[in-house]
Each structure stands twice: as C-alpha cells, then as structure tokens.
Amino acid sequence: MRTSTAPRALTHRRSSPLETNLLSTPLHFGFFSSFQPPAWHAGTDRTFGEDWHNGGYHSWLAKRVEDAGFDFLFFEDTSGVSRVLGGNTDMDLRYVLSAPKNDPVALITYLAAKTSRLGLIATGSTSLYPPFLLARLYATIDNLSGGRVGWNIVTSSEDEAAQNYGLDALPPTNERYAIADEFMDVVNKLWDSWEPGAVVKDLENNVYTDPTKVHAIDHVGEHFKVRGPLNSYPSPQKKPLFAQAGGSPRGREFAARHAELIMSVTIGGVEAMKEFREDIHARMRAVGRDPREARILYALHPYIFESPAARRAAITDAQLVPVLGKHGAHLGIDLLTFDLEKPLPLDLEVNGTTSMFESLKEKARRGISLREAIIDFHWGDDALGTTGPAKDVARNLVDAMEEVGGDGYIFMATQDANGEVIDGLIDELVPELKRIGAMRTDFPGSTFRENLFSF
Known part of the structure; x- marks a missing residue:
C-alpha cells in the first residue's frame, strides 16, 4: 500500500474545486x-513481464x-543495435537499450485479436520502408483489427538502423522530412x-471488384517510383490513423501537414504546452487544415508515489546509465563520455533527434547539469505535478489541460513499467x-479514428 501525503499547493488551480465540478467533455488518453x-x-522488480517476447505481457497490458x-x-520502435556507446554493441546489449526488441507492427496484429x-x-x-510495402501492411492490419490501427510516422534517427537497410547513413x-x-x-x-x-461481389455478372474503380497511381518523384494500384482489400478506415511526434520546427511542419494525432513531450510545463499547441494550430491553418483535424496529446511520466522529491531521489545510477545510453543512441553521441555533474557542452552538433537535443x-x-537534464527529459520535470497521490495527480492533469485548452495525455511506460x-x-x-469526468467510460465508434474524434 502506498503512503499518501496531504494535498500540496498546486501551480494550476481553478476557482471552483474539480472534486465537485465534473468535466463536461473527457480528455483523450x-x-x-x-x-x-x-x-x-x-x-x-526488473524482471516483471518477462514473457514480453512472446506477446504475453503486452496482451495482458492491452486488455488492462x-x-x-x-x-x-502506442509502440515506439528502432531497428538497430547501437555502437554509439564505446564504439561497439556491448553497452547496448548489456543494458537493454535497442536490443532485444521485437517488431511492434507484428505485435499489434496479435493484440488486435486480444482486444475489441x-x-x-x-x-x-519513411526512411526505411518502401511506400508500397508499408501501405499494404497497414491496410492489412486495419482489416484484421476491424479499423483500429494507427501509424506512428517517423523518419528515423539512428545510422545503425540505416545500415541494416543498405544505407551508409x-x-x-x-532531407529526411522531404523524403x-x-x-x-x-x-x-x-x-x-x-x-x-470498388468491391461489388456481383454474383450474377461474375464481378468481385469493379475494374473501373481501381486505378494505377503512376507516381514518379524525386525519391520514389511506384506504379500501383494497391492490391489489398479496402480497410475499414481506408488508411491508418496518422500519428506523429516531431518536435523540431521541421517536425512540427510535417505534423501540421499530415498528422491526426500529435504527441508532444511536456518539458517546460503549461507555457511550453501552450506554445506547442498554438504553433501547431498556426502551421495547420497555413497549410489549409482546420486545427480540429488533429488531436494534440502531451507525453508524460505520471507516478503514483508518496512525493515528487521521494520519486526523484529513488532514481538510481543503475537506471540512469541505460537512459543516457538510449538517448545518446537517438542523438548519435555517447552521453556517458560527458561529466554528468556539468551542463552538456553547447558547441555539440548531432544528426539525430533534434527536439531532444x-x-x-x-x-x-541555464547551467543545469546533464544528470538533472536527462532526468527531466526522460522522467519529466514534474512542472505539472504528475508525481504524488493519485487524487493530486489527476487534479493537476486536468487543471493544466484546462489552462492549455488541449486534448489529453499519453502516459509513457516503457522500460521502467513494473507492476x-x-x-x-x-x-x-x-x-x-473518471471520478472527475476526465476519462472516457465507453467507445462509441467502431474505428480508432471515430473514437479519437468522438469528442
């Protein structure tokens, strides 16, 4: 049983207490x-979910x-074993950074049969898949799931992954975003x-598909040449729901142009969240999109813990080393070679994940040490009050979102997600x-897209 403390003073408070003022519209999570x-x-409890590799853990998680x-x-993915740390794969394998890791595209097909x-x-x-292969694959999974598939669109950030697909870097x-x-x-x-x-299933005239309604695309561009048409059965959503998480200016531009679900890391609290939302909406309008065509969800690490200070103090060096390794691999630099008690040198240049850098x-x-900076980035700077008793955390999340005017949150639970x-x-x-009306209690639509845009 977790111990609880008295509710602390909140940064973001409304004039009327949320305990007696339920939300009329829930958030998305x-x-x-x-x-x-x-x-x-x-x-x-570091071996929790040890049957992860055969789908057992994630089947349990998906149902919950x-x-x-x-x-x-939502599943992230990379497909290389990093040599950024020490110039070989030893550290990556020892600390479970990029490997072992199985393909989440196959996993969501399995999970589709376990959920409804x-x-x-x-x-x-988009840097590693051929377009036709990806389009056919996600259309197939959308059919298998009954219209519940989403595609997280990434351009990749690790040269080690590129080298597994015939590229040097x-x-x-x-250029990745142009591609x-x-x-x-x-x-x-x-x-x-x-x-x-297009699919008519006309027994009388012996016509399954009307050929006048299926067309080659004959695409010839700077990077791709694809004849088409797609040869897979039209799926319930027609195309997967488009998700994207780029935080750089070019990544934001891409998200504004294409994404329906946009994930942002909540570093910097309410003001940073507001800036991101306003910027994305302005970019959407600039390309002719209505901001209501995308849901913006903020990624964070909520912990139900006795206090924020106790949670931060509980982070061990054994946890910090692989976190530095993992993010260093995304950046393309060995973060473990820098003094953790000093700020990261400002003259560094990387070709990896721009927003993280x-x-x-x-x-x-601001003179913040690398140790504190990486803790803030990976576990959250807790500007929103996301660590503490559940009642306080729920209230803080809703207060912040009402101030931002946003759509919801994504709870990050990757390699510290024990029981x-x-x-x-x-x-x-x-x-x-749910008690304060912040979370859905049903799924009114039949597809992922319908449910995401149901409120």
Whole structure:
C-alpha cells in the first residue's frame, strides 16, 4: 500500500474545486510502450513481464489499458543495435537499450485479436520502408483489427538502423522530412487507388471488384517510383490513423501537414504546452487544415508515489546509465563520455533527434547539469505535478489541460513499467480521472479514428 501525503499547493488551480465540478467533455488518453523488456530499467522488480517476447505481457497490458478506457496503445520502435556507446554493441546489449526488441507492427496484429475497442499504433519509418510495402501492411492490419490501427510516422534517427537497410547513413534532418513528405503523397495515393464501392461481389455478372474503380497511381518523384494500384482489400478506415511526434520546427511542419494525432513531450510545463499547441494550430491553418483535424496529446511520466522529491531521489545510477545510453543512441553521441555533474557542452552538433537535443541544450544554457537534464527529459520535470497521490495527480492533469485548452495525455511506460508503476496508473490514477469526468467510460465508434474524434 502506498503512503499518501496531504494535498500540496498546486501551480494550476481553478476557482471552483474539480472534486465537485465534473468535466463536461473527457480528455483523450494513450498508453506508450515498447516491444522489449518492460521493466529492466526500473528501480525494483526488473524482471516483471518477462514473457514480453512472446506477446504475453503486452496482451495482458492491452486488455488492462482497454478496460481502463484508454484510447490507444502506442509502440515506439528502432531497428538497430547501437555502437554509439564505446564504439561497439556491448553497452547496448548489456543494458537493454535497442536490443532485444521485437517488431511492434507484428505485435499489434496479435493484440488486435486480444482486444475489441482499443486503438493500436505501431511505428513505421519513411526512411526505411518502401511506400508500397508499408501501405499494404497497414491496410492489412486495419482489416484484421476491424479499423483500429494507427501509424506512428517517423523518419528515423539512428545510422545503425540505416545500415541494416543498405544505407551508409541517414540523410540530414531536412532531407529526411522531404523524403517523408513524398512518402506520404505516395501512400495516400495507394490507399485512394480503390474508390469507394470498388468491391461489388456481383454474383450474377461474375464481378468481385469493379475494374473501373481501381486505378494505377503512376507516381514518379524525386525519391520514389511506384506504379500501383494497391492490391489489398479496402480497410475499414481506408488508411491508418496518422500519428506523429516531431518536435523540431521541421517536425512540427510535417505534423501540421499530415498528422491526426500529435504527441508532444511536456518539458517546460503549461507555457511550453501552450506554445506547442498554438504553433501547431498556426502551421495547420497555413497549410489549409482546420486545427480540429488533429488531436494534440502531451507525453508524460505520471507516478503514483508518496512525493515528487521521494520519486526523484529513488532514481538510481543503475537506471540512469541505460537512459543516457538510449538517448545518446537517438542523438548519435555517447552521453556517458560527458561529466554528468556539468551542463552538456553547447558547441555539440548531432544528426539525430533534434527536439531532444534542443531540450538538453536549453537546460545546459541555464547551467543545469546533464544528470538533472536527462532526468527531466526522460522522467519529466514534474512542472505539472504528475508525481504524488493519485487524487493530486489527476487534479493537476486536468487543471493544466484546462489552462492549455488541449486534448489529453499519453502516459509513457516503457522500460521502467513494473507492476507497481502499472498498478499505480490503472488502479489508482484512472479511477480518480473518471471520478472527475476526465476519462472516457465507453467507445462509441467502431474505428480508432471515430473514437479519437468522438469528442
């Protein structure tokens, strides 16, 4: 049993207490995971979910998440074994950074048979997949899931992954996004290559598909050449729900142009959240999109713990080393070679994840040590009050979102998601969120897209 403290003073408070003022419209909530050992980086119970590799752990997790009322389960992915630390793969393998990790696209197909309402998002790279293969794959999974699949669109950030696909290195960030823009053009053409009503199943005239309603796309561009049409059966959603999490200016531009679900890391509290939302909406309007066409959800690490200070103090060096390794691999630099008690040098340049690097540099400009900066980035700076008793955390999340005017949150639970963490979120925090009207209690739509845009 967790101990509880008296409610602390809140940064964001409304004039009337939320305990007696239920929300008229709930927020959206997602759950973020990874297809690898779920708790190896936790402080305790590190072998929790040891059957992860055969789908057992995530089958259990998906059912709990669905029953709790989360909109979706979201899987990140990488496909290399990093040599950034020490110039070889030893550290990556020893600390479970990039490996072992199985393919989440296969996993969501398995989970579709274990669930009936939950949205299922898997990552697919525009730098590494051929467009036709990805379009056909996600259309197939959308059929198998009854219209519950989402695609997390990434351009990738690790050269080690690129070298597994015949490339020496990934292109620079701006070029990767230019490739991604054309990739989106191609896959949308492929999903649209079958008109509505193309499948007629006309027994009398012996016609299964009306050939006048299926078209080649004949795409010839700077990066891709694809004849089409797609040869898979039209899926319930026609195309997967588009998710994206780029935080750099170019990533935001891409999200504003294409995404329906946009994930933002909540570093910097309410003001940073407001800035991100306003910027994305302005960019959407600039490309002719209505901001209501995308849901913006903020990623955070809520912990049901006795106090924020106690939670931060509980982070061990054994946890910190693999976190530095994992994020260093995404950046393309060995963070373990720097003094953890000093700010990250400001003259560094990387070709990896831009938004992460900018967050660490911003902390360095303020004289914050690398140790504290990486804790803030990975576990959250708790500017929103997301660590503490469940009642306080729920109230803080809703207060912050009402101030921002946003759409919801994504709970990050990757490699420190032991039983205590999962139980704290689902058995303690979720009931509090429902009690104040912040979380859905049903799924009114039949597809992921319908449910995400049902309120």
